Amino acid sequence: MPARRLFLERRSYRMRRAMDAVRLLPFVGLALWMVPLLWAVPGDGQGATIPMSSALRYLFGVWVVLILGALALWWRTGRGAAEDGADDPPRPR
Amino acid sequence: MVALNELVVVCLAYVAGLFLVAFLAERAALRGKGGALLRSPLVYTLSLSIYCTAWTFYGAVGYAARSGLEYVTIYLGPSLVMIGWWWGLRRLVRIGRSQRVTSIADLISSRYGKSNSLAIIVTLMAVIGVTPYIALQLQSVVLSLSIFAANGDGSSYNPVSAALWVAAGLALFTVLFGTRNLNVNERHHGVVIAIAVEAIVKLVASLAVGIFVVWGLGGGVEQTLARVDASAIGEWQVQGGRWATLTLLSAAAFVCLPRMFQVMVVENDEERHLQIASWAFPLYLMLMSLFVVPIAVVGLDLMPPGSNPDLFVLSLPLSQGQNGLAMLSFLGGFSSATSMVIVATLALSTMVSNHIVMPIWLSTRHGSAVQSGDVRQVVLLARRLSILLIIALGVLYYRISGGSAALAAIGTISFGGVAQFLPALLGGIFWRGATRSGALCGLGIGFAIWVFTMLLPSFGVGAALSAEIFTQGLWGQSWLRPQALFGISGLDPTVHAVVWSLSLNALAFVAVSIVSFPDPIERLQGAQFVNVLEHSGPARNWTASVAGSEDLMIMAQRILGAPEAQAFFRAAAEAQGITGGLPEPTPAFVQALERELAGSVGAATAHAMVSQIVGGTSVSVQDLLAVADESAQMLEYSNQLEQKSRELTETAAKLRSANEKLTQLSLQKDGFLSQISHELRTPMTSIRSFSEILRDAGKLSEADKTRYASIIHSETLRLTRLLDELLDLSVLENGQVTLRMGQDRLSDIMDRAVTTALAGAGPALAVRRETEAPDIVLHTDVDRLVQVFINLVSNARKYCDAAEPALTIRTSRHAGGLWIDFVDNGSGIDADVQSVIFEKFFRISGEEAEGVGLGLAICQEIMSRLGGQVIYLPIESGAAFRVSLPQSVLVQETGNPGKTAVS
Structure with missing residues (x-):
């Protein structure tokens, strides 16, 4: 049945891209959390400093985005794999 | 006001509750009940929360009050490690399970050829690195108690005796629930559940104080943020170097801290939980650190100048008359401290007993691994004594340091110490070229730099290191100043120490690994660790020809316990097809046994014990020959197959030619039958015709008569000859002929x-x-x-x-x-x-x-x-x-x- 095979291929394709995203996510987080390195610090005389409330909003905003991203990826990859169950490799004891 | 006695009663009630929960969990696990809860990803994630110690609960606010948002780096690093679970933690957990790893020292020693010297060094480094951290927990509990004491009738409060009481209680709990079973791979259900409960308590307490501060005192989110901007820490003031370094340091420590390794790798039940924790644990961290800045800012505003910002979480509700909240907050801090001490002590005691006490005990009794007696009691005793020793060290450190240093500083020092494991750990699981010499050199150099630039200066100028050394350098060498190594000054001391220790550690590790050559067992272990995701099968290490199954059985009984060992041996014997006897000491069996023992006493000790019985090195020419034999057998087999297929081809060709021959013969026979009938008929016909002429014709000349008669005669001769030949052949074929020699x-x-x-x-x-x-x-x-x-x-x-x-x-x-x-x-x-x-x-x-x-x-x-x-x-x-x-x-x-x- 060609239609069914197409569906499966598409699904495994999606699965692989989701795993790519799992791999990529920590680097996105690292890059976003290292943005404060560019911020001006009092005393170095480079323009206005960032108010604490903005810094808080940015850092915790990135945190929430990363958590949601990891949650969504778990939903797509981990949970799906657990439901399929059968194609899980046997766990070594 | 809450009286100190009242607080102590609540505290004792809480501890009793924890004991009860732990006891019930142990009992449920023993009866096989509650497995779903005990093994749920929620409990796994909550147990990871021992990362959040009293340093987090109290210290983060003090940290924020002093240096703004820098405190958050301590949680960014672990969040990144968790979100990047696919890269490192997955590998670690898989290795931990396939190698039955009991601690980080066990993992490193196992990777580098089951080297006990490496295990001892890692254990000592971990003890030295973590002891200040344990002291920190005691200090935080004592400090928080002192707040209440100062508020009420504090005349009877003695910080030193309070620290002793807390330490004793923690030691009791750890001994009771941490050393119930020997096999570290079997989870400590009581401890894990108690820690999960404590994780919830500290999260709830932290959130409660935060909500009280933001909505109760700050007047809502917007107003609180405005207040934050207006405060002394109202603008971004973190140096870039410290930001990046501390994030790296916390990420490294998250993986390398013995207690984190214990809950994350050793007590991991399913790899699946790791991915759930990849979002759940960052969520926990985020919630724990969410209200830190508002609490710090409001505390700075409302509390009298000079009050300790480390205790704002406690003193702020107390000053506002929120006794219940203060009590909850105290329990949160108490939970943070106790859960950390319990797990850290458990992890360290496992390391100390497996890698220091047991090898010494074994070496004092040469060749006695087969003597009777239960080693389990020795191991458990060693573990209990180690627990007491480690907690005693923590108390001692607390007494010596005087409890004066800020909480955050001690935590950073501790992180710097354990982060030295990182190069050897990462190199071990990703790089097959990493060698034991490299790991030893890297760890040694990193640790020495850490002690010199971070640990000793932390005691203050003139305490451990004299003022001269700070200004002139060690032995008067100006390039050996503890805060300006190699003459590079002006760096932040923490950045300076972390960058130099970790980079020189990694450099020495890589350089020595490249020039040194690993021994065979290191290479085997290296291949297994690095390729753990491809195949998790154990390598065949033992040449067990000389190992007696009886000796192994006696030893296993002493470590695993008689029923467990007997069950293990019976299963192995059945797997080998032997009923009612001991299994053959095949390499695979000895390997499995060693793995089983390693779960109880660590890889290096298990290796040493098995090698006492089995003897000899573990990678031998025979092993290599066995590998070669296997491939030779396969070659032989394929040759046989080829031979057979060739024979079949030949047989088929023979059959084909036989078939052709038969077909030809059949044609021949048909041809002959028609030939012979012709041959027989021709003379018969002429004989009959001429004899009829002779009979019927009346007048025949004599000449004709003679002619006809001679024709009949010659035809008869011909017939006779034909029949003679047939007869001759028949006689010959039947073997009836007699030879006339x-x-x-x-x-x-x-x-x-x-x-x-x-x-x-x-x-x-x-x-x-x-x-x-x-x-x-x-x-x-x-x-x-x-x-x-x-x-x-x-x-x-x-x-x-x-x-x-x-x-x-x-x-x-x-x-x-x-x-x-x-x-x-x-x-x-x-x-x-x-x-x-x-x-x-x-x-x-x-x-x-x-x-x-x-x-x-x-x-x-x-x-x-x-x-x-x-x-x-x-x-x-x-x-x-x-x-x-x-x-x-x-x-x-x-x-x-x-x-x-x-x-």
Whole structure:
């Protein structure tokens, strides 16, 4: 049945891209959390400093985005794999 | 106001509750109940929360009050590690499970060839690095108690005795629930559940205080943020170097801290939980650190100047008269401290007992691994003593340091110490070229730099290091100043220490690994660790030929306990197909046993114990030979298969040719039947017609009568000859013939045959005889041999198609006997009929000759009776037959060669 095979291929394709995203996510987080390195610090005389409330909003905003991203990826990859169950490799004891 | 006594009562009630929860969890696990909860990803994630210690609960606010948002780096690093679970943690967990790793020291020593020296060094480093951290927890509990004491009637409060009481309680809990079972791979259910409960308590407490501060005191989110901006820490003030370094440091420590390794890798039940924790744990961290800045800002605003910002979480609600909240907050801090101390002590005691106490105990009793007695008691005792020792060290550190340093500083120092494991750990699981020498050098250099630049200066100028060393450098060497190594000054001390220790550690590790050469067991372990995701099968390490199963059994019983060991051995024996006996000490079995023991006493100790019994090195020539044997066997097998397939092909070809032969024979038979009926009918018809003429015709001349009668006669002769030949062949085939043995010269036999064959009418045939040995005398059935020769010569005469037919008879002697070749100068016999010329009734088609096709068949039968054979020689140009006679028919020429036929 060609239609069914197409569906499966598409699904495994999606699965692989989701795993790519799992791999990529920590680097996105690292890059976003290292943005404060560019911020001006009092005393170095480079323009206005960032108010604490903005810094808080940015850092915790990135945190929430990363958590949601990891949650969504778990939903797509981990949970799906657990439901399929059968194609899980046997766990070594 | 909450009285101190009231607080102590609540605290004791809480601790009693924890004991009860732990006890119930142990009992439920023992009965096999509650497994779903005990093994749920929620409990796994909550147990990871021991990362959040009292340093987090109290210290983060103080940290924020002093340096703004820098505190958050301590949680960013672990969040990144968790979100990047796919890269590192997955590998670690898989290795931890397949190698039955019990601690980070065990993992590192196991990776680098099960080296106990490495395990000892890592253990000592971990103890030195974590002791300040344990002291920090005690200090935080004592400090928080002192707040209440200061508020009420604090005259009876003694910080030192309070620290002792807390330490004693923690030691009791850890000993009770942490050393119930020996196998570290079996989870400590009581401890894990208690920690999960404490994780919830500290999260709830933290959130409660935060919500009270933001909405109760700050007046909502926007107003609180405005207040934050207006405060002393109202703008971004973190140095870039510290930001990046501390994030890296916390990420490294998250993986390397012994207690984190314990809950994350050792107590991990399913790899699946890791991915759930990849979002759940960052969420927990985020919630824990969410209200830190508002609490710090409001505390700075409301609390009198000079109050300790480390205790704002506690003092702020207390100052606002929120006694219940303060109590909850105290329990949160208490939970943070106790859960950390319990797990850290558990992890460290496992390391100390497995890698220091047990090897020493073993080495004091040489070759005694097989003596009777239960080692389990020794191991448990060692573990309990280690717990007491570590907590005592923590108390001692607290007494010496005087509890003066800020919480955050101690935490960072501790992180810097354990982060030194990172190069050896990462190199070990990603790089097969990492060697033990490299790991030793890297760890040693990193640790030395850490002690010199971070630990010792933390005691203050003039305490551990004199002021001279700070300004002049060690031994007066200016490039050895603890806060300006190599003359590079101006760096932040923490950044300075972390960058130099970690980078030189990694450099030494890589450089020494590159130039050194690992021993075989290191290489095996390295391949297994690095390739753990491809295959998790254990390597065959033992040459167990000399290991006695009984000795192994005795040892296993002492470590695993008798019932467990017996069950393990029984299962192994059944797997080997042995019933009611001990299993054979195969390498695979000894390997599995070592792995099992490693779960109880650590890889290095288990290796040492098994090698006491098994003896010898673990990678031997035999192992390599076994590998080579296996591949040789496979090669052999494939060769056999090839051979078989070749044989099958040959058989098929034979069958095909046999089939062709049968088809041809069948055609031959049909042809012969029509031939013989024709042969029989022709004479019969003429006999009948002429006899009828003789009977019926009245007047016949004498001449006619004579003519007709002679026709009848000759036809009868022909019939008789046909029947004679058939009869002759039948007799020969049935073996009823009796040979009339006699002696004669070969040349005489040949003369008779040629003369007879060439007699009578027919085509002329020139016969040439070539004889190597002229005077050969044969002892055989001469008449039958003559018959064969006649047949061959007359065949040549009949069938040779040359213009001037000539037959060459060649006689030659060989080792096997005598060869007589009859070769004519005709065109020979076609290749497709060569195989059937010796069959009965075969006649070359299209030939008009008097034979009935039995001649060659008769020849073959005769020759086989005489012990020789007649074959067709396809190599000659014309038709060629070879008659070969065995050596036995040749008579020694010393005898009388006269013609003496014997009847």
